[in-house]
Amino acid sequence: MSAQPLLQVRDLRVRFATMDGQVQAVDGVDLDLAAGETLGVVGESGSGKTVTALSLLRLIPSPPGRIAGGSILLDGRDLLALPDVDMRKVRGNEIAMIFQDPMTAMNPVLRIGRQLTEPLVNHQGMSRGQARARAAELMGLVGLADAARRLDDFPHQFSGGQRQRLMIAMALACNPKVLIADEPTTALDVTISAQILELMQDLQREFQSGIIIITHDLGVVARTADRVAVMYAGRVVEQGDVETIFARPSHPYTWSLLDSLPRLDGARGERLVPIPGSPPSLINKPSGCPFHPRCRVRREVCTSVQPPLVEVGAGHLAACVIGRDEAAAERERLAAAHADAA
Amino acid sequence: MIAYALRRLLIQLPILLVFSFVMYLVLFHAADPKARLQQIPGARAEDIQRIIEQQGLDKTWYEGYWGWLGDFVQGDWGASFSNKAVGAATLIWDRLPATLELMLVSLLLSILIAAPIGIYSALRRYTPFDYATTAFSYIGFAMPTFLLGLLLQMFAIWSQQNGWAVIPFTIGLILVLATVTTLLKPQRSSRGIAITAGVGFVLIWMSLAFWGSFGGDGQLIFKTAGRFTDAANGSMFSVDHLQHLALPVITLAVVNIAAWSRYQRSATIDVLSADYLRTARAKGLPERTVIGRHALRNALLPLITIVAIDIGFAFSGAVVTETVFGWPGIGRLLYDAALDGDITVAMGVIMLGAFMIVVFNLIADLAYAIADPRIRLA
Ligand SMILES: Nc1ncnc2c1ncn2[C@@H]1O[C@H](COP(=O)(O)OP(=O)(O)OP(=O)(O)O)[C@@H](O)[C@H]1O
Ligand SMILES: [Mg+2]
Numbered sequence: 001m002s003a004q005p006l007l008q009v010r011d012l013r014v015r016f017a018t019m020d021g022q023v024q025a026v027d028g029v030d031l032d033l034a035a036g037e038t039l040g041v042v043g044e045s046g047s048g049k050t051v052t053a054l055s056l057l058r059l060i061p062s063p064p065g066r067i068a069g070g071s072i073l074l075d076g077r078d079l080l081a082l083p084d085v086d087m088r089k090v091r092g093n094e095i096a097m098i099f100q101d102p103m104t105a106m107n108p109v110l111r112i113g114r115q116l117t118e119p120l121v122n123h124q125g126m127s128r129g130q131a132r133a134r135a136a137e138l139m140g141l142v143g144l145a146d147a148a149r150r151l152d153d154f155p156h157q158f159s160g161g162q163r164q165r166l167m168i169a170m171a172l173a174c175n176p177k178v179l180i181a182d183e184p185t186t187a188l189d190v191t192i193s194a195q196i197l198e199l200m201q202d203l204q205r206e207f208q209s210g211i212i213i214i215t216h217d218l219g220v221v222a223r224t225a226d227r228v229a230v231m232y233a234g235r236v237v238e239q240g241d242v243e244t245i246f247a248r249p250s251h252p253y254t255w256s257l258l259d260s261l262p263r264l265d266g267a268r269g270e271r272l273v274p275i276p277g278s279p280p281s282l283i284n285k286p287s288g289c290p291f292h293p294r295c296r297v298r299r300e301v302c303t304s305v306q307p308p309l310v311e312v313g314a315g316h317l318a319a320c321v322i323g324r325d326e327a328a329a330e331r332e333r334l335a336a337a338h339a340d341a342a
Numbered sequence: 343m344i345a346y347a348l349r350r351l352l353i354q355l356p357i358l359l360v361f362s363f364v365m366y367l368v369l370f371h372a373a374d375p376k377a378r379l380q381q382i383p384g385a386r387a388e389d390i391q392r393i394i395e396q397q398g399l400d401k402t403w404y405e406g407y408w409g410w411l412g413d414f415v416q417g418d419w420g421a422s423f424s425n426k427a428v429g430a431a432t433l434i435w436d437r438l439p440a441t442l443e444l445m446l447v448s449l450l451l452s453i454l455i456a457a458p459i460g461i462y463s464a465l466r467r468y469t470p471f472d473y474a475t476t477a478f479s480y481i482g483f484a485m486p487t488f489l490l491g492l493l494l495q496m497f498a499i500w501s502q503q504n505g506w507a508v509i510p511f512t513i514g515l516i517l518v519l520a521t522v523t524t525l526l527k528p529q530r531s532s533r534g535i536a537i538t539a540g541v542g543f544v545l546i547w548m549s550l551a552f553w554g555s556f557g558g559d560g561q562l563i564f565k566t567a568g569r570f571t572d573a574a575n576g577s578m579f580s581v582d583h584l585q586h587l588a589l590p591v592i593t594l595a596v597v598n599i600a601a602w603s604r605y606q607r608s609a610t611i612d613v614l615s616a617d618y619l620r621t622a623r624a625k626g627l628p629e630r631t632v633i634g635r636h637a638l639r640n641a642l643l644p645l646i647t648i649v650a651i652d653i654g655f656a657f658s659g660a661v662v663t664e665t666v667f668g669w670p671g672i673g674r675l676l677y678d679a680a681l682d683g684d685i686t687v688a689m690g691v692i693m694l695g696a697f698m699i700v701v702f703n704l705i706a707d708l709a710y711a712i713a714d715p716r717i718r719l720a
Contacts, residue, residue: 059623061615091626099624104617108716109639119625154715170625 005073006210007033007056007178012070014051014060014234021283025051027234029070030309033178033210038201040225040242041214042257044279048234049214050100053180056212057091074178093123096171100183102163106155112166113151119173138169142199161192168199175207182214197224218261222246227315230254233280233290236309240316250318250327252298253291259335273338289320297322297330343711347704354700358693365692366410366685370403373683410689420686422679430690434672440569441664441671443578445656448591452598453649459599460606461641464614465633470524470535475603477523482600490596491666494589498564505558507549514545564589567668590667594660598652605648610641643714647706654702658695 014026026048033039041049054060055067058079072079079090096119099105106115116138117131126134132151139147142165155163164184171179181200185193201224204211213224221228221242228245230238230253238251249255259273277294280286286293292302301321309317312324322330376399379390394400401409413420418429463472501508521539557563565586570576576583613619614637622636623629657672664673672691679687711717 057624059620088626088628091624093626097624099617099621101617105621107618107622107636107640109643109714110636118622118627122626156716167621170621 005032006035006037006075007031008071008073009052009056010071010073012052012055012072013068014048014055015066015068017064017066018283023282024234024285025065025282026055027282027285029231029234029236031212031229031236031239033212035177035210036204036208037227038204038211038213038225040221040228041212041231042216042218042221042228043231044216046279046282047231048282049231050182051234052231053097053182053212053214056178056180057095057097058087059091089123092119092171092176093174094176095178095180096174096176098164098167098171098179098181098184101187102160102167103187105167106163108155111152111154112158115155116151116166116170116173119170123174134173135169138173139166141172141203142166142169143195144169161188161196164188164192164196165199168196168203172203172207172209176209178212179204179209180212180214183216184213185220186215186217193220200224218258230257233285234282235290235319236317237291237320238316238318239309240313240318244313244316248313248316248324248328249331250312250316250322250324251291251320252295252322252327252330254318255327255331256294256296259331273335296334297327343708347708350704350707351700358696358700361696362411362414362689362693363407366407366689367403369680369685369688370406373685373688376400378683406685410686413686414689414693419690422684422687430686433675433687434690434694437670437672437675440669441657441660441673444587444590444594444660444664444669444671445653447587448594448598449649449653449656451591452595452602453645455595456599456602457606457642457645459603460645461610461638463603464607464610464641467611470521470532470538472607473524473526474520474538478520479600479604482596483604485596487593487597487662488666491589491593491663494564494593495566495666498562498566498589501557501563502560503558505554506556506563507553507558509549509563510545511549511553514542514549517542517545569670573670590663590669593663593666594656598656601652602645602648606641606645609644610637613637613641616640643710646709646713650702650706650709653705654699657698658692 009029009031012026012029012031013024016023016025029048029052031039031041031052041052043049051060051065056072056079058067060067067080070080074090074094079087082090106112113132113135116135117126117128120126120131120134121128136147136151139150144150144162144165150157155166158166164187168184179200184200185196188196197220200211200213203209211224213220215221225242227240228238228242229236230245230251232253238245238249238254245254246258249258253275256273256275260275262272275294276296280290280293286303288301288303288305289295289298289307292298295302299321305321307319307321309319312318316324318324320327376394379385379393379399382390410420413429417431419431419434420429422428422430422433459475463469463475466472497508497512517538521535521542524535563585565571565582566589569583569586570580571582571586616637619632619636622632627636660669660671660673661676662673663669664671665677668674672694676688676691678684679691
């Protein structure tokens with residue numbers, strides 16, 4: 001980390017009370033985000049990515065959810081300590097969010113103009129007329145033609161890609177410091193998805209927002225992120241520059257994940273090595289390191305001690321008892337063994 | 343849209359035709375007017391024979407149906423058996439305003455009560471209010487209409503003997519009962535329960551204190567039969583009329599309120615977990631805007647359909663209420679016609695009811711299409 005972080009999350013914990021017991025959806029997450037930086041958050045389904053994102057806006061549905069601890073500092077101000085009224089001024093104004101499914105994220109019975117102008121009227125005290133003019137501008141900015149006329153259309157009159165553009169316009173309306181995009185392209189086809197990601201990067205250069213992009217697509221991360229946080233079972237298990245994470249991953253979960261997916265550069269005709277087992281229950285988590293039941297290089301201590309996230313290189317953090325160099329060696333050995341077996 | 347509406351109605355015509363045929367067949371065999379003539383005391387055989395020939399009572403069912411259908415299509419809907427001077431259409435037409443009034447008033451009342459109850463219990467789910475309204479709607483839904491009507495008539499007689507105080511007394515009793523139903527579920531202590539019970543007890547206590555001081559001298563507070571005391575000079579806007587109107591309206595409204603408030607509750611709960619509400623909150627909108635602007639419109643949409651469809655059915659469902667309260671509408675007319683074996687009048691009312699169901703089903707679709715921008719009818 002070079003700059004003073006814009007957003008600093010420490011030891012964030014979120015619980016859900018369910019019929020089967022307490023779900024520890026987020027269990028001690030640390031994240032940092034600098035202005036103008038893009039942080040990619042990756043992890044399997046259910047690892048707590050969305051819950052983490054919603055916590056930043058304090059939008060965890062409650063009941064059943066509850067932010068049980070930690071701190072979220074935005075420019076040094078703890079959002080978890082803010083009164084509700086002040087938190088509302090943060091939402092959509094300083095931190096904005098783009099949701100996964102653009103088909104359901106917009107109100108079907110309200111005109112686009114209304115939905116686009118809402119944050120402007122709400123946060124910037126614009127008149128309806130001013131807000132409409134600005135909304136048309138924003139629509140142009142995200143590449144939607146004929147904005148002035150289409151302001152009176154309803155969401156169903158737009159395609160999926162167009163709707164995601166509208167969501168971006170809505171999120172950028174107040175020029176937020178932090179933009180959270182929760183799987184912004186999962187529901188879109190490949191070409192449209194690439195356009196949307198490009199658009200987000202262009203706008204980031206213009207607005208200097210910090211972006212958190214949540215995805216389980218490592219390709220998206222490689223293309224857009226400056227830094228990466230890898231989540232497993234409600235925890236960040238590794239964090240570092242995107243080059244470092246792809247070139248020298250340290251945590252067994254991270255490199256197992258990389259080895260289980262086809263490489264972007266299609267190098268060396270490598271064989272894919274799937275991760276054995278399935279993600280753990282978040283109600284009765286395994287003792288010690290939550291990854292140990294699936295880990296192929298686990299040690300004695302892993303079953304009893306949960307390793308903290310520690311520095312393993314410059315700006316590179318990992319939560320594993322195995323060091324970075326040892327991890328690299330283990331990874332080589334396993335890949336070779338797998339190649340022999342096949 | 344107009345073309346769509348016409349097409350929809352035309353499609354239903356064969357169904358209505360088949361329906362009328364089946365109904366005629368049923369009525370023809372059930373009514374048996376010839377047997378009725380035999381029962382008239384002292385009637386001579388040749389007189390009976392003359393009447394049968396005059397009125398065409400010896401027609402077979404297919405001759406009868408064909409004749410009825412001709413009359414129906416021509417617009418006078420056939421002559422009434424019991425009142426030959428006028429056609430069935432005229433009889434029905436005269437009775438229609440009474441039924442329309444009863445229905446409209448009870449519908450309006452039902453919507454105005456059911457929608458807020460449903461929305462509020464969805465917003466305050468699993469609170470005492472929610473449990474209490476749930477309990478009451480189950481009771482309201484399970485109660486047969488005639489039983490409710492009879493209970494209300496007993497209430498009217500009771501109010502006649504004891505005066506106006508019985509009304510606050512009953513309201514107080516319902517409030518107290520409502521708090522009791524909420525206690526069946528383990529609850530954290532709630533200010534709502536305390537206030538409701540408190541208001542209930544105060545109402546009961548006040549009404550007991552003034553028991554019999556207002557009225558109670560045999561004057562009827564609620565009138566249990568008819569539409570006006572003086573049918574010839576009755577005014578729609580008189581107190582007398584309201585006194586007649588109150589109980590049948592309540593009878594009809596209770597079932598609607600019970601059903602619609604439940605329906606509105608679940609529709610609202612569906613909407614409350616919608617993604618677009620999360621979007622609205624993520625914009626930093628205050629909760630009342632999130633609910634008022636984003637949730638309510640979507641939550642009220644489905645009720646439009648239910649209400650419109652139920653209006654159609656209410657037309658044919660008013661028979662019991664109108665009969666219990668002697669309300670001079672078409673429901674009562676149908677009841678009387680059925681007793682008299684007056685096939686043409688009964689057929690007229692039944693076909694009107696069937697037509698209303700068809701029309702209001704169509705209206706349900708049209709209204710939904712107007713209210714929901716996603717739907718375009720073609
Ligand atoms: N409203 C809720 N009630 C109970 N549990 C919940 C709720 N929301 C989330 N969870 C739990 O929290 C955990 C994390 O969920 P989250 O949605 O953050 O996963 P995710 O990483 O975003 O996964 P995906 O990639 O599928 O979107 C899951 O195990 C989920 O069951
Ligand atoms: Mg998610």
